[in-house]
Amino acid sequence: MYLYMGASLRMFFEDEKAALLAQIDAEFEKMQGQTPPAPTRGSTKRTGGQEEGEEAKEEGGAGDIMDLLPRTDISDKITEDMVSKVGDKNWKIRKEGLNEVAAVLSEAKFIKPSVGDLPITLKGRLSDSNKILVQQTLSIMQQMATAMGPALKQHVKTLGIPVITVLGDIKNTVRAAAMATLNSWVEQTGMKEWLEGEELSEELKRENPFLRQEVLGWLAVHLPTMRSVPSDLMLCVPPLFGCLEDRNVDVRKRAQDVLPVFMMHLGFDKMNKATGKLKCLEEEHEATVACLDLVLKWYTLRFFDTNTSVLMKALEYLKLLFLSLSKHNYHLSEQEANSFIPYLVLKVGESKDVVRKDVRAIMGMLCKVYPASRMFPFLMEGTKSKNSKQRAECLEELGCLIGFYGMSVCQPTAAKSLKEIAVHIGDRDTSVRNTALNTVVTVYNVCGEQVYKLIGNLSEKDMSMLEERIKRSAKKTPASTAPTPKQGEEKALPNASLIQKPSNRVQPPVKLSQIRLNALVQSQQAEPSHVCPVGEFYLDLDLLEQLESDQTSVVLPDLVQHKLGDLLDPVIIPEPKLRPVPTHFDELHAGPSSTINLVISQVASGDINTSMQALAQIDEVLRQESMAEVMVGHTDQFLIATSLQLRLAHSTHMADTRLPREEIFKLYSCAIGNMLTLFGVAQLAKEASMGVLKDLVQGLVTVLLDPRIEESQDGQQLIRSVNMLLRRLFKASDQTNILSALLVLLQDSLLSSTVSPKFSELIMKCLWRMIKFLPDTISSLTLDKILLDVHNFMKIFPKDRLRQLKTDMPHHTLKILLHTLCRLEGPTILDHLSLIEDKSESELEAHLKRVVKSAKTDRDTADTVPKSKDAEVLGEIFKKISSKENSKEGVSKLWEFKQRHPEVDLASHLKKLPQTFQTFVEQSLNTLCTERGDKARTPSPTTGVGLDPTPGRDELRPSVYQERLKILRQLHGLENNTKPQQRKDEDKCASLLSKPPVAPSMDVLQSKMSQILHNSQSQDQRRPQSSADSGSTGNLADLMKRLQKIKGNQQ
Incomplete structure (x- = not known):
């Protein structure tokens, strides 16, 4: 029964005891994999239709039995x-x-x-x-x-x-349960119903790696068991092709496994037709060429990456890039070459063989897009490196260039270049010695005995090694014959010392290719009617038989040896197709821009002395105001080179124990001093772009955190210099660019798992300093750009993710920045979100609205509460002044209140009072200011303008007032002629001023002030006209009494 019914039979026994169920399951397991026996009874006659439907009957046999239940x-x-x-x-x-x-x-x-x-x-x-x-x-x-x-x-x-x-769920247990369910359903229904329609293809189109790999694995298991498939399976082919280039490795592997099964069911034609609907890969050659300088600079930065996989990917891309450039006959410009080749030469000394192999391959491709004669000086510079592997690789490349292009590639001269190469014969490293010897042997094969004159004087030991190596190489290759140049190389070997001459002398056999070529020509002459088909992999059997039977060897023409002395004589060289390497004087005549480019490229040199010399030249230019304009337009280029030098010093020079630390610190000092001078020039400081400032700040902060610098003797001085440079950089550079650079740098440091928390902390301190400058620099900021960077930051680090960090300082820093911007700009800050495409991607807009709303509420509260308190305090003070007993105390408290709250305008509180009261308050405050020795001006409560304190009596001379009067008359266009009557009046005034000043009668004023306050309070309820009349009457009476009092005192 189990053979016919399968697992469904067990459902009838689920109510039995566990022991009996275990025995039943054991019996079922014995029958696993067996098929029911074929029927022995019934009709054996079958028609054609029955044979075709045999499979359907067999498959439906179990279903028929299940239908009987x-x-x-x-x-x-x-x-x-x-x-x-x-x-x-x-x-x-x-x-x-x-x-x-x-x-x-x-x-x-x-x-x-x-x-x-x-x-x-x-x-x-x-x-x-x-x-x-x-x-x-x-x-x-x-x-x-x-x-x-x-x-x-x-x-x-x-x-x-x-x-x-459900197969796309992230949890393994859920996916396993879904796959078990799917298999149990397929066991009952078969695969046909699942493949019909477009539902399965739609599921494959979803970009879910879990879903794709599970579905493709499921298809790979069940499709091979089917003899025919529905036509709708064709709909799954385009998604299958998409899975073949999926980013997930498992998806690609599953797609490759199931691809043959699809081809088995659909056939070649349908699969080939489906490939025609795929999108072709777009070529971005023109765009790449347009941005080639930036691309090469970016990959130069990747050379300093410590991740080997990233470096290998970069080298792989560069190989494809230069291959494409050579196909399109592109030639590198000087700027592109100077910003890339020195660092490629630096990388040829990498310790990993895989990296060196790729770098050598790239150098070989470079000669197709850049003249070999221009490559030669870069390689010569690489032979001066402290790295022995780099010296050996550069010498090997020099030998390859000379062997392929001849002596014309040696720049500036062959003699100078070979002398520098021959120096390395005595190198202490074995690989460098052997490579130098091989290079000189290559030169010997090109120019012969002349090599001994070009290399100059060598020590006996080095010369003996060279002669021995040349003898050994001569045994391997005949010394009397030079390698026959190819057709494309004839013009590239102008210094060859051997020329051909016809001869009948027998020479040693040459290569099989030449023998085959000559034999083919002879056979064509002997049998003109015979035509030999020639193909790329064609094997000429007749020729091989002829070679075996013909024992005579093919001879070559004799070569005549010429004297080499003529090579040293000056000759007129025609203009070459390849441009020569420009010397320093050629660059000077070419213009200041090209000179600056050359010097800046030397700033990032791997040699410390070369870099320091270039920095000294740049510093000399920057310190002269008349020459500083030459650097305009080169700021980014210089800062990039300096940043690269800082990275090189940190990663390479500081790790090299053979280099003295004093030299490295001198290099640091030169670089930092140059940047201090550069950021002292406002025009150059503003040119620095955001990306360059980001790399520069990153390099400077890395220097600050380097423990090797802190432990050194001169480390503290260097750290102080870096701090000074950072302060000047924050103040002088473009505020928008530096603020954006700090935000992006903080974002990158938080995303990276390798960056130390101290680095992020220093970046946040830099941001706090920039926030401190915001009240002065807000007008120069491009707020739209700043808010866009904040939006990108908040999109990657929402509030929940920020709180998950180990410290809440990033959250507080961002919050302080936004609060400061809102406080300075107010509600208009919401108008600067124009650069943000989708504002809902981050919480920036909602946060700004909350801050603006809360700031408005706080401002309203702050305006109402202090005003009401100030009014109450002033009311109490004025009551004390109006009373006879507490008037002096009231004036003193009013003066102290004014000192504590200079922003309070007393004029608004005195407008309702008569002029007499205002005059008394002013005079009392001035007297009190003089008594307390206040040298500063006391603001007038009525006008808000400061008044000078009462000067000493010796200074109250008429001449002072005369000068003031002259100035006032000139301002109003009046004459300054002093008449005799005026002089008499002035004399009287002088005599009066010479007497002690008369103080106002305090008794009279105190009694009047009480009356004035009472009258002013009662007049508030009257009409404006009556108030004015009574006020003027009171003022007149007070003035009369004061005048009489003054006259009595004078008498």
């Missing part, structure tokens, strides 16, 4: 209450509903396909947020597949396809 209709048990429980908002109720469904299926054992709304209900639970309920739903679906049997086919589209979606 009695099944239960559970549609009436799937009640609305149960369905509502499964779809409830509370997960506990949903779980209870699923348990009831599982109980119904367990009780029924075999069910009919009519299950009511159960498929739709279970479909909703497959996307439940609670993963436990999703797994329970998948378990119910497995139970449902076993209970329903082959009739499950009608539910594949509604309930089966959503199971495929």
Whole structure:
């Protein structure tokens, strides 16, 4: 029975005891993999149609047997209450509903396909947020597949396809349960229903690596078992091709595994037709050439990356780049070459063989886009390196250049270059010595004995090694014959010492290719009617037989040896196609811009002395105001070179124990001194771009954090210099660029797991300093750009992710920056979000609105509360002044109040009072200011303008007032002629001023002030006209009394 019914048979025994079930399962396991025996009874006659449908009958045999089982209709048990429980908002109720469904299926054992709304209900639970309920739903679906049997086919589209979606879940347990459910359904329904329609192809189009690898693995298992597939499988081919280039390795591997199965079912034509619909790879050659200088500079920075995989990817791209450039016959410019080749030469000394191999390959490609004669000086500079591997590799490349292009590549002269090469014969490193000897031997093969004159004087030991090496090389290759240059190389060897001359003497056999060529010519002359087909891999059997039978060797013409002395005589050299390397004087005549480019390229040299000399030249230019304009337009270039030198010093020079630390510190001092001078020139400081400032600040902060510098004797002085440079950089550079650079640098440091927390902390301190400058620099900021950078920062680091960091300083720093901008700009800050495309990607806009709203509320509160308090305090002070006993105390408190609150305008509080009271307050404040010895001006409560304190009596002379009067008359266009009557009046005034000043009568004024305050309070309720009349009358009476009092005192 198990052979015919399969696993469904076990459902009849689930109610048995555990011991009996174990015995039944053991018997079932014995029958695993066996097929039921063929029927022995029945008709044996088969028609053609029966033979074709044999497979369908065999496959449907199990289904026919399952149809004989009695099944239960559970549609009436799937009640609305149960369905509502499964779809409830509370997960506990949903779980209870699923348990009831599982109980119904367990009780029924075999069910009919009519299950009511159960498929739709279970479909909703497959996307439940609670993963436990999703797994329970998948378990119910497995139970449902076993209970329903082959009739499950009608539910594949509604309930089966959503199971495929669950395969994209992030949890392994959920994906495993979904795959088990999928296999149990396929066991009952077969694969045909799953492949029909476009549902499966739509699932493959989803860019979910988990979903793709699970579905492709599932197809790779089940498709080979099918003899035919629906035509809709063709819809899955385009997504399959997309999976072949997916970023995920597992997806690509699964797609490669299932691809042959698709080809087996669909055939070559359909698969080939589908490839025609793929998008062609776009070539960006023109765009790459347009930005080639930036591309090369960016990859130069990658040379200093410590991650080997990143370096290998960079070298791989560079090989493809130069291959494409050579195909398009592109030639590198001087600026592009100077910014890239020195660092490539530096990388040829890498310790890893794989890296050196790629660098050598790139150098070989460079000669196709850049003249070999221009490459030669860069390689000569590389031979001066402290790295022995770099010296050896550069010498080997020099030998290759001379052997391929001849002596014309040696710059500036062959003699000078070979003398420098020959020096390395005595190098202490074995590989460098051997490479130098091989290079000189290569020169010997090109120019012969002349090499001894070019290399100059060598020590006996070095000369003996060279002669021995030349003898050994001569045994391997005949010394009397020079290698025959190819057709394209004839013009590249102008210094060759051997020329051809016809001769009949017998020479040693030459290469097989030449023998074959001569034999082919002879055979063509002997048999003109015979035509030999020539192909790329053609094997001429007749020629091989002829070579075996013909024992005579082919001879070559004799070569005549010429004297080499003529080579040293000056000759007129025609203008070469390859431009020569410009000397220093050529660059000077070419213009200041090219000279600056050359010097700046030397700043980033790997040799410390070369870099320091270049920095000294730049410093000389910057310190002269008349020559500083030459640097305009080169600021970024200089700062990039200096940043690279800082990185080189940090990663290479400081790690080299052979270099004295004093030299490295001199290099640091020169670089920092140059940048201090540069940022002292306003025009040059403003030119620095954001990206350059970011790299520069990163390099300077790295110097500050280097423990090797702190431990050195001169380390503290260097750190103080770097701090001074940072302060000047923050103040002089473009404020928008430096603020953006700090924000991006903080973002990168927080994203990187290798950056120390101290680095991020220093960047945040730099940001705090910039925030401190904001009140003075807000007018020069491009707020739209700043807010865009803040938006990008908040998009990567939302509030929740910021709080997950080890420290909350980044969150506070960003918050302080936004609060400061809102305080300075007010509500208009919301108008500077124009550069942000999608404002909903971050919380920036919402945060700004909250800050603006809270600032407005605080401002209103601050305006109302202090004003009311100030009014109460001033009211109390004026009451004391108006009273006779406390008047002096009131004036003193008023003066102290004015000192504590200079922003309070007393004029607004005195407007309602008569002029007499205002005059008394002013005079009292001035007297008190004089008594307390205040030298500063006391602001007038009525005008708000400061008045001078009363000077000493000796200074009250008429001449002072005369000068003031003259100035006033001139301002109003009046004459300054002094008449005799005026002089008499002035004399009287002088006599009066010479007497002690008369103080106002305090008794009279105190009594009048009480009356004035009482009158002013009562007049507030009267009409304006009566108030004015009574006020003027009171003022007149007071003035009369004061005048009489003054006259009495004078008498």
